[in-house]
Amino acid sequence: MLIDKYDRVHDYLRISLTDHCNLRCFYCMPEEDYSFLPNQQLMQADEIIELAKIFVELGVKKIRLTGGEPLVRKEAAFIMDELGKLGVELTITTNGIRVHRFIENFKQAGIRSVNISLDTLQPEKFLLLTRRDHFKNVYDNIQLLLQDHFRVKVNVVVVKGVNDSEIIDFIEWTREAPVHIRFIEFMPFDGNRWNSDKLVTWQQMLSVISERYPIMPLENQPHDTCKKYEVPGHAGSFAVISTMSAPFCSGCNRIRLTADGKIKNCLFSENETDLLRLFRQGADIKEIIQRSIMEKHKELGGQFSNDFQHLDANHIHNRSMIAIGG
Ligand code: SAM
Numbered sequence: 001m002l003i004d005k006y007d008r009v010h011d012y013l014r015i016s017l018t019d020h021c022n023l024r025c026f027y028c029m030p031e032e033d034y035s036f037l038p039n040q041q042l043m044q045a046d047e048i049i050e051l052a053k054i055f056v057e058l059g060v061k062k063i064r065l066t067g068g069e070p071l072v073r074k075e076a077a078f079i080m081d082e083l084g085k086l087g088v089e090l091t092i093t094t095n096g097i098r099v100h101r102f103i104e105n106f107k108q109a110g111i112r113s114v115n116i117s118l119d120t121l122q123p124e125k126f127l128l129l130t131r132r133d134h135f136k137n138v139y140d141n142i143q144l145l146l147q148d149h150f151r152v153k154v155n156v157v158v159v160k161g162v163n164d165s166e167i168i169d170f171i172e173w174t175r176e177a178p179v180h181i182r183f184i185e186f187m188p189f190d191g192n193r194w195n196s197d198k199l200v201t202w203q204q205m206l207s208v209i210s211e212r213y214p215i216m217p218l219e220n221q222p223h224d225t226c227k228k229y230e231v232p233g234h235a236g237s238f239a240v241i242s243t244m245s246a247p248f249c250s251g252c253n254r255i256r257l258t259a260d261g262k263i264k265n266c267l268f269s270e271n272e273t274d275l276l277r278l279f280r281q282g283a284d285i286k287e288i289i290q291r292s293i294m295e296k297h298k299e300l301g302g303q304f305s306n307d308f309q310h311l312d313a314n315h316i317h318n319r320s321m322i323a324i325g326g
């Protein structure tokens with residue numbers, strides 16, 4: 001079992017398949033020239049599978065594939081297939097652009113729940129936010145997944161003055177469609193020009209929603225990072241993810257493996273463990289993983305607190321989100 005010094009059991013691994021992406025979301029990918037990792041620095045497909053097996057032996061029960069965009073990885077289908085054989089709950093977070101090509105692979109690998117990122121319901125704004133014109137493609141692929149009875153969670157990063165005016169439109173979407181919207185507080189990462197004025201807190205989101213709708217809290221699971229709600233009578237539901245204003249670190253069960261094979265024991269950790277290099281050298285990987293988890297900070301990578309109003313993002317040492325794997 002992977003336990004840290006605060007007795008948190010880590011059984012959920014998020015693997016980044018690549019730092020490449022077919023979108024350029026401003027909050028994720030630095031505006032300055034970003035150089036993607038060359039292929040030889042990435043974990044190779046067989047290495048991903050071998051490392052995942054070791055994590056499963058250490059007690060991991062759930063694996064999420066992410067990135068960058070996981071579905072631009074050439075071997076994505078093979079990797080899903082192989083991880084699907086490990087007896088874990090397998091899930092994926094994707095921008096949705098290539099989902100139509102992978103629905104059968106999802107089924108074969110046992111993926112039944114898919115998180116899709118979509119921050120606006122307006123095609124022109126989508127182009128502005130992502131610098132690519134793929135709104136219809138993403139929206140149609142969400143419909144495809146719903147028709148095929150996948151559980152679809154839609155990740156919406158809420159940024160003040162950018163898309164906070166659309167919160168109600170997203171809730172309206174849940175009226176007829178069984179989509180589960182997850183409003184995420186905007187987080188600071190390298191190069192994303194975060195400042196506290198752009199943050200819409202979960203209380204502010206809830207207050208906008210509750211002015212228009214009666215809302216009912218839903219039951220949360222022990223490791224949930226979100227607070228879930230429904231509007232009675234709506235086919236879908238919504239949730240708020242309060243990383244910045246009300247962190248949920250005390251129940252954290254997550255470990256991240258970047259596309260270049262580094263363990264990040266926290267989304268905000270500065271320190272990383274170069275697992276891939278050590279694996280290639282034939283080191284005792286289990287002990288290295290255990291040590292990395294033991295060194296995990298109590299909260300927010302030890303880099304800041306929930307006093308986000310006074311946070312200077314320039315003092316946080318981290319990668320950009322695209323290079324971590326969200
Ligand atoms: N490309 C895939 C996608 O967009 O879903 C997977 C990778 S993406 C890095 C994973 C998630 O991180 C997405 O839902 C994205 O919206 C979220 N994310 C990226 N940057 C963020 C930020 N600065 N604050 C909050 N969430 C962020």
Ligand code: SF4
Nearest residue numbers: 021023025028068095
């Ligand atoms: Fe790409 Fe996802 Fe980051 Fe957008 S959020 S740039 S789709 S990795």
